[in-house]
Amino acid sequence: MTATNRQLILKSRPKGLLAPGDLQLTESPLPELKGGQALAKVKYLSMDPTMRVWMVVDTYFPAVAIGDVMRAFGFAEIIESRHPDYKKGDRVTGFTGLQEYAIIDDSVKRQFQKVPKIPFVSDTVFLGVLGINGLTAFFGMEIPQAKKGETLVVSAAAGATGSIAGQIGKIQGCRVVGIAGSDEKCSWLTKDLGFDAAINYKLSNWKEKLAAATPSGIDINFENVGGDIMHTVLDRMNLFGRVVLCGLISGYTKGDPGLESFGTVLVKRLRVQGFIVIDFASRFMEAATQLGQWKMFGKLKDRETIVEGLEKAPDAINMLFTGGNIGKLIVKV
Numbered sequence: 286m287t288a289t290n291r292q293l294i295l296k297s298r299p300k301g302l303l304a305p306g307d308l309q310l311t312e313s314p315l316p317e318l319k320g321g322q323a324l325a326k327v328k329y330l331s332m333d334p335t336m337r338v339w340m341v342v343d344t345y346f347p348a349v350a351i352g353d354v355m356r357a358f359g360f361a362e363i364i365e366s367r368h369p370d371y372k373k374g375d376r377v378t379g380f381t382g383l384q385e386y387a388i389i390d391d392s393v394k395r396q397f398q399k400v401p402k403i404p405f406v407s408d409t410v411f412l413g414v415l416g417i418n419g420l421t422a423f424f425g426m427e428i429p430q431a432k433k434g435e436t437l438v439v440s441a442a443a444g445a446t447g448s449i450a451g452q453i454g455k456i457q458g459c460r461v462v463g464i465a466g467s468d469e470k471c472s473w474l475t476k477d478l479g480f481d482a483a484i485n486y487k488l489s490n491w492k493e494k495l496a497a498a499t500p501s502g503i504d505i506n507f508e509n510v511g512g513d514i515m516h517t518v519l520d521r522m523n524l525f526g527r528v529v530l531c532g533l534i535s536g537y538t539k540g541d542p543g544l545e546s547f548g549t550v551l552v553k554r555l556r557v558q559g560f561i562v563i564d565f566a567s568r569f570m571e572a573a574t575q576l577g578q579w580k581m582f583g584k585l586k587d588r589e590t591i592v593e594g595l596e597k598a599p600d601a602i603n604m605l606f607t608g609g610n611i612g613k614l615i616v617k618v
């Protein structure tokens with residue numbers, strides 16, 4: 286057994302993007318495994334924008350304490366067990382933290398889920414399309430009760446959650462328009478994923494392009510970004526439209542929720558619903574089965590951006606805010 290564990294510890298609460306030293310790489314000896322514990326080797330770590338939020342404020346989870354291993358969701362394999370429910374070779378997803386090894390005992394067991402070995406299915410899908418992002422898109426797209434022919438606009442559309450939400454919108458019969466930060470991303474959305482249109486919000490005329498792509502207005506907004514993008518989308522919404530408030534990433538590094546549009550919500554009589562995917566934990570298996578079937582039958586396509594090395598995790602977190610990823614961003618430990 287390896288004697289040391291490399292971990293990324295939260296040293297200071299970032300202001301803006303993560304600065305060198307906000308997360309500090311440390312090595313500590315792996316403790317001897319006690320009865321009732323299992324040792325998991327972390328193989329992949331999910332990079333999630335909310336990690337940046339967990340570094341600074343209490344939300345649905347308390348903020349990570351200074352000096353603690355940074356909270357993160359990961360995929361791991363049990364390599365040694367003195368816990369009756371785990372055996373060597375079991376594969377789990379859960380809150381491993383940004384580290385090479387995690388110890389699972391009854392105090393944290395609830396936060397871990399065993400995952401099956403499925404032929405021809407990569408381990409990383411359990412962090413993306415069959416993991417948090419697929420589930421978020423699935424439950425988020427239940428909220429508006431989309432009707433065939435309605436227009437859905439998804440922001441951060443080429444990311445892990447947005448790309449799945451948009452494809453679910455297509456399965457539900459919507460006209461789907463994505464908003465993303467590069468021509469390459471937009472081309473992936475329309476050519477590979479079947480979006481009806483995709484708008485690069487970094488072009489100066491993107492608002493005109495959005496208007497041209499939504500000739501009948503917008504009925505549903507799956508919102509991942511907030512700020513000016515959300516404001517512009519809400520301006521084009523039809524009366525009584527529905528807004529699925531999934532995330533507000535444009536505000537996460539500014540400490541500003543980026544909600545400037547409540548006048549529009551009122552005037553257009555919009556229905557806005559926020560949600561957090563963990564609210565639906567009791568239905569995760571049902572959703573993962575459906576997502577898996579769609580993936581198997583080619584109705585859902587996914588893509589991953591993989592960064593190698595635990596020490597690269599701070600840079601990877603920043604990539605989420607600079608748009609460096611297409612699809613699911615994962616660190617291979």
Ligand SMILES: NC(=O)c1ccc[n+]([C@@H]2O[C@H](COP(=O)([O-])OP(=O)(O)OC[C@H]3O[C@@H](n4cnc5c(N)ncnc54)[C@H](OP(=O)(O)O)[C@@H]3O)[C@@H](O)[C@H]2O)c1
Nearest residue numbers: 421441444445446465466509532533534535560561562608
């Ligand atoms: N409610 C829930 O339970 C739940 C669960 C998971 C995720 N979320 C939310 O879902 C959203 C997407 O998360 P994800 O994990 O799927 O990440 P992601 O979309 O794979 O990555 C984030 C993307 O956001 C875009 N972005 C970043 N800053 C932006 C800005 N200022 N303006 C416009 N676009 C910006 C970037 O793409 P571009 O190149 O297009 O800019 C980036 O690639 C986040 O808001 C996250 O908090 C919510």
